Amino acid sequence: MAISREDVEYVAALARLELTEQETQEYTEQLNSILDYAAMLEQLDTDNVRPTAHAVPLHNVLRKDQVNESIPREKALRNAPDADEGFFRVPKIV
């Protein structure tokens, strides 16, 4: 299951990563070698195996519907690269 250059470009677009030409080439090669290695998983018959999403099985971990104080706005905005009038600001969307 070789990964093509187009696959790498598609994945980079999904992950919002601007790749240089060199990175695209490098990642194509490296992902191929890693995925070649991972192909060994195909040897295992896992048809009747349930997947493990959580290492420790817990369920119904719930909290009460009780209001906790929010943080002051200046604290919320303190790390923002661009904030104005109490808002986070971003460049135009489209």
Add this chain to the structure above:
Amino acid sequence: MSVVEKSVSELHELLVHRDVSSTELTKAYIDRIHSADPDLQAYLTILEDQALAQAAEFDRKIAQGEDIGTLGGIPMALKDNMCTEGVRTSCASKMLDNFIPPYNATVTDRLRAAGTILLGKLNMDEFAMGSSTENSNFAKTRNPWNLECVPGGSSGGSAVSVAADEAAFTLGSDTGGSIRQPAAFCGVVGMKPTYGAVSRFGLVAYASSLDQIGPLTKTVRDNALVMNAIAGHDLKDSTSVPYEKPDYTKFLVNDIKGLKIGIPREYYGEGIDSDVAKGIQAGIQTLIDLGAEVEECSLPHTEYAIPSYYLIATAEASSNLARYDGVRYGYRAEAADVLGMFKTTRAKGFGPEVKRRIMLGTYALSSGYYDAYYLKAQKVRTLIKQDFDKAFEKYDVLLSPTAPTPAFKFGEKSANPLAMYLSDVTTVPVNLAGIPAISIPAGFVNGLPIGMQLMGKAFAEGTLYRIAYTFEQNTNYHTLKPNLGEVLARGNR
């Protein structure tokens, strides 16, 4: 013997008897950091003023006769992926270079409540992705046993600062070996607790279902003491297990007679350095001599752990690291529109290994590949877990080398990501299964420490401590120190 070389339990005695004040102790560590760290580069942030203020506060309390607890007044440091309110938490990434959390991680709160003094924040592989700390965007942490060698990773700074007496103890995080492997490379004790034993709240996520915080210490006793302070249920972490936390020091008995130890043969396959294997063999003999029953056993799916781990970890990481988009915090690259800003911010803010893992993880989850990669890996995870369950029906613990080799040279593996990944073969199965494992000093190869890994059933940290403690009491590896003469001399000039 300088005060900074002492163990936490020794320091506690000194503090209790007022032979030393926390301020004196904190100053001694800060002096040590100033002289050792220019070469070792374990610290990313040094909190000199804050630490001294905390120490002074502690000294006032002890003067008033307040109960100081077992960790009160002890200077320590945290890996830089654990949030500290008001103190930069960078994950060694350009992305979070200027990030100052408005809140504390649960471990930060608990250690503060225990009265410890926070000396600073420690270097690591960027976002905990790596096995050598070479992926830090900020510093090159060196192995104090050999400055040409890596300290291991990703908790390199956490291991080095303990080994070089720049902190009495530290916390690291372990997703695929990131506490145990650097502990082994630097000759200290490192515990990866059971998944769910220590709260992850405030630990910047790499791979949520695998990440776990744990202590790096000079001795097994110290490790149990720190676990006493940080472990236990936390309502802020839905994956935290509501179990009855024991007093881990109760397990520190010098006796392992009758305990059954399994030696999984798959951990001694190709790639294991023969000297490391010999060293571990000698350690096994010591345990046999002390009365343990040792037997070879099999964990048949071990070879599938690496691909399974790298698919699951990177898939989760690709999602966990999506939030670094330049909107709410951290680095932002200017661009004409939001899409451009996202892409450029992430291209410039992340280092190459992080991007590589995001790419791999995104691919493993993407439409058409989910079943073949991510789901398959999760199923294999079940098989690996079952291997352990089966083995633990027969054995109290399993034993292996912590890492296939001693610390390697800088640049030796960084050119080939797959080769770097393969070196995690002995540590990642533990994270997939969610079980605890400890690495303890078990000898030297070419002047570099090696670690012995003990793996236990879920929540059987106590059994690991018992064997580790008995081994420690009957060996002297943990008392040996790297020769820092030149390092300190250079730093003091």
Add this chain to the structure above:
Amino acid sequence: MVIADKYEMVCGLEVHVELQTKTKIFCGCTTEFGGEQNTHVCPVCLGLPGTLPVLNREVVNYAIKAGLALNCEIAEFSKFDRKNYFYPDLTKDYQTSQFDLPICGKGGLEIEVDGEKKWIGITRAHMEEDAGKLVHSGETITTSYESSVDYNRAGVPLLEIVSEPDMRSIPEVLAYLEQLVQILEYTEVSDCRMEQGSVRFDVNVSLRPIGATTFGIRTETKNLNSFSSVRRCLEYEVARQARVLDAGENVVQETRTWDEGKGITLTLRSKEEAHDYRYFPEPDLAPLVIDQEWVEGIRKTLPELPVARRARLQGLGLSAYDAGVITSGKAMADYFDTALSYYSDAKTLANWVMGDVTRLLNSNQCSVADSPISAKQLAELLELIDKGTISGKIAKSVLEEMYSTGKDAKIIVKEKGLAQISDEGALLGIIDSIIAANPQSVEDYRAGKDRAIGFLVGQIMKATKGQANPGLVNQLLKQKLS
């Protein structure tokens, strides 16, 4: 619906409804509407590095309750998943939602259009978190040079209810929506304040030639927030798709946006832009195991739902129309039922509630829930009419007085001396004087002109300022004149 005798419309809806919890789905921040921007936020709902979600129990309870009211199967095992996509209103650049194991499975509800009943299937309903709000510098998203983000709404719990593509006309769609919103209001799962965006609709619609059995290519128009927008959007989209098909072209499968001002839909996402959400199980949240006990406990709290309520009221003699009006909102229906517990003539009660009471409330822009006249007070007023203490006409003015003063009917009647004059002696005196003053009318009556008596009664009522008991006046007058 048949469009130009050629096409049939096929429509399915996704409805996002804000659940009425006090706090957000994964943190303790308030869900209150209308706070200053970025003041209802904390490290968790801002998605700060290291933070973790903890599920609000009440969200699960509400989801189960809604599911039961919508006849859905409640899953025994359910889990959360991450839906991965980048957008500045998402604090983690993924939405915590449910993918393959939603809390509510198949269900549905019955609608009625032009007397025809029809079952509309519900595919599923799942819990998820809301996103923040973007404010654009320009008129629209496309003409802005920058946008501002407010995360107060980020993390507010939503239930996304997905219908089957069972609707075939705009009236069916509107009936489904009205029915759905009514049920959600009745169960108090949501306040359904559409003007505050607490219910939002995604409309999936396609056309197919009449008689065809397979579906055509559909479009999805996202984020409509009123019934009238849904109606206008469907009218536009159906006409647009018909034109495309008439031209022999294919409809493009795409996501569109609704321009409220222009009344048109526009392409939102171009096709080449991938939306590959890479769902996977949320590792930070434990799954849900919902046992019978939990479900039954919630079932007990379910109120009588609109359909059952309408049937009961019709059983009490109300017309289908009246029963529909009374049950159109839970507040009105509850008001009616409370009054009914004090006053048993349902028909009369319905006339008053739908008539004078509603008129009074409307002219004062007051909701039933906030009515200054309690249901019990209304019942007491109607009792006074039945007992003959006051006339129906006087009762109307008493009602107005009750509205403005909040006083009980009895007190107003007493204070203002509005009780009917039913004292024969007093009335006979007045009758005599009216007879004496109007000989012509008396003569006319005796000559067989029945209408003349009406005039005389009117004069008596006038003389008593309307307080004379009209029945008694009639009776006494006839006796006098015979």
